[in-house]
Amino acid sequence: MNKNTFLSWIEEGVISIPSFLFRYYKKIGLTDIECMVILHIYNFIEKGKEFPTIDEIAERMVLSTEHCSQTILTLIQRGYLEILKGQTEEGIYFEKYSLKPLWLKLINEHALHEQEDLQFQTNLEEG
Amino acid sequence: MNKNTFLSWIEEGVISIPSFLFRYYKKIGLTDIECMVILHIYNFIEKGKEFPTIDEIAERMVLSTEHCSQTILTLIQRGYLEILKGQTEEGIYFEKYSLKPLWLKLINEHALHEQEDLQFQTNLEEG
Amino acid sequence: MNKNTFLSWIEEGVISIPSFLFRYYKKIGLTDIECMVILHIYNFIEKGKEFPTIDEIAERMVLSTEHCSQTILTLIQRGYLEILKGQTEEGIYFEKYSLKPLWLKLINEHALHEQEDLQFQTNLEEG
């Protein structure tokens, strides 16, 4: 164990995931594996790789490349994930994943729960 | 959408996971689902609940309570997770999960990769 | 350097601060030092110590204990920080810091900027 091993750990850093994702992913219709695929994509994005290939994602998972590919496809079709296409200032075309649809679903779910909590409290007080 | 919904989101916060967990969990012998169970436990610990029940964990997962229970058991047996028992200053007994064994496996795996990278570079230069 | 040093680093972990705090603290009326005092308090809270003493905070700062004390007082008076008092289920009285007033100011500032951006875009389009 030397200092460079330690240093590279610090430089790789952490990824910070909204805690509500773990609380709500099942409620918004994701399976455990689908959520894991999303976490891998999020990790790549946060580390600066905005459009990882299926192979790069699957290499880190026990899930087969084929299943990984299918999972990503259905995540897009069912509106949890999207692929944005664009052009840089230098005119280079790019594609990148966006988790915006997922965050919107989470916000909606969270707002719903807040409302229920409020309703519940009101009922108690009125009860 | 009101300010309180926003505020409770901020107060719930994020959980920060070492990025290397996503890179190495398969290499250190974890399946995708096992890693997900660990992430749930980690999320509970970080939010102050150090010994969540199986039901609390399983409730957030698609995985059945029975499978969840088995998964946690094998994670302990195979040395990725441990349960610590202790007594508070007030004399109250407690149990809590510890992810120390997991972090040690990750550190070892990371040190191994650093060494390989170094070896690879030396070979290139000597080549 | 040994594994335990590494492990204790991982276990101490990170604190995750909304990025907008750095962007907006001056705009919402905080000085650099005041923001630093808040970051120390936030760090203590996140590590489970919800009511650190002035000495504990000042010990980590170049700021004198006296100035630290004054700074916290004015942060409370000016509505960035509050002290909550309560009683645990076991009947023990406690006090703790809450950053809720700060988050509310940040949310307001952020909402304002979003609106301006929107107004700016509308003007451009109408222009």
Place this chain on the structure above:
Amino acid sequence: MNKNTFLSWIEEGVISIPSFLFRYYKKIGLTDIECMVILHIYNFIEKGKEFPTIDEIAERMVLSTEHCSQTILTLIQRGYLEILKGQTEEGIYFEKYSLKPLWLKLINEHALHEQEDLQFQTNLEEG
């Protein structure tokens, strides 16, 4: 308050700072303001801007541009911060800040404390 305000908050995200920075910065010789300047630089780097200008940093601080400039200069001279120069694959020259020297100082400080703790425990046991 609308969903887009919320969404942009989530997308801006958090920055995750090793908790030990707050515990040790004074011990490794940084002032409160110097640490704040470093946090701003770190925030820019994490958000993808690896070489923010002095004006961009100072704009967010109460500290004057001149003092900010001097602070960064002495941080480099005293070995807490460095500027790396390089060339991208496309042949474009770039400069960027690196916090590597800071992390190394923190690792050393942390290793020292771990050793002292160990020594302290040994003395207690032998005592």
